[in-house]
Amino acid sequence: xxxxxxxxxxxxxxxxxxxxxxxxxxxxxxxxxxxxxxxxxxxxxxxxxxxxxxxxxxxxxxxxxxxxxxxxxxxxxxxxxxxxxxxxxxxxxxxxxxxxxxxxxxxxxxxxxxx
Amino acid sequence: xxxxxxxxxxxxxxxxxxxxxxxxxxxxxxxxxxxxxxxxxxxxxxxxxxxxxxxxxxxxxxxxxxxxxxxxxxxxxxxxxxxxxxxxxxxxxxxxxxxxxxxxxxxxxxxxxxxx
Numbered sequence: 001x002x003x004x005x006x007x008x009x010x011x012x013x014x015x016x017x018x019x020x021x022x023x024x025x026x027x028x029x030x031x032x033x034x035x036x037x038x039x040x041x042x043x044x045x046x047x048x049x050x051x052x053x054x055x056x057x058x059x060x061x062x063x064x065x066x067x068x069x070x071x072x073x074x075x076x077x078x079x080x081x082x083x084x085x086x087x088x089x090x091x092x093x094x095x096x097x098x099x100x101x102x103x104x105x106x107x108x109x110x111x112x113x114x115x
Numbered sequence: 116x117x118x119x120x121x122x123x124x125x126x127x128x129x130x131x132x133x134x135x136x137x138x139x140x141x142x143x144x145x146x147x148x149x150x151x152x153x154x155x156x157x158x159x160x161x162x163x164x165x166x167x168x169x170x171x172x173x174x175x176x177x178x179x180x181x182x183x184x185x186x187x188x189x190x191x192x193x194x195x196x197x198x199x200x201x202x203x204x205x206x207x208x209x210x211x212x213x214x215x216x217x218x219x220x221x222x223x224x225x226x227x228x229x230x231x
Binding site (some may be wrong): 032034036041042043044045046049090102103105106107108 | 119121155156157158160205207218219220221222223224225227
């Protein structure tokens with residue numbers, strides 16, 4: 001069965017500092033990988049996704065993520081955090097091909113940005 | 116703009132009183148999903164429709180049902196809400212849930228349901 005682990009429940013960074021959110025996945029074949037962001041009381045917005053090809057993926061709002069098959073990781077990064085980035089971030093994994101695409105979410109990482 | 120719309124955004128109901136949540140989409144996607152997200156937890160898939168085909172997750176309580184009268188609309192019915200059903204309910208769509216290359220789920224803003 002597929003699964004996602006986000007080991008950091010809560011992270012605090014200073015505005016302007018760099019950010020890395022960790023995500024490890026378990027999946028038996030080539031996965032689809034996603035990062036979503038959720039502001040308080042809102043739905044999930046897609047930041048970026050990886051299906052195949054270049055392992056460094058660029059997303060919206062200046063975010064990027066790197067797929068590392070050997071480490072089963074898909075960490076999210078941003079070089080300089082803005083106060084508006086404070087939100088909860090969810091990593092998710094889905095099957096690459098065939099069958100019904102059931103996406104499994106991690107438990108999320110809450111990001112706090114301090115001045 | 117094409118989007119996923121959920122109504123109402125906030126719903127309060129009484130224990131045992133049936134409630135219906137609505138989702139509509141202008142993306143013309145084949146697949147519509149309903150997720151339940153409790154406070155500080157990951158979204159949990161309840162069921163999905165591929166076109167008119169209904170697919171229930173094995174651990175979704177019988178209390179939760181869904182209808183999809185046409186491509187654009189999907190409803191979540193909770194027949195007898197319990198206190199434990201207080202949660203955010205998220206609707207999502209995808210073009211083709213069968214794992215086609217580039218498939219992505221797009222989420223609505225959610226309905227926050229409170230059962231008193």
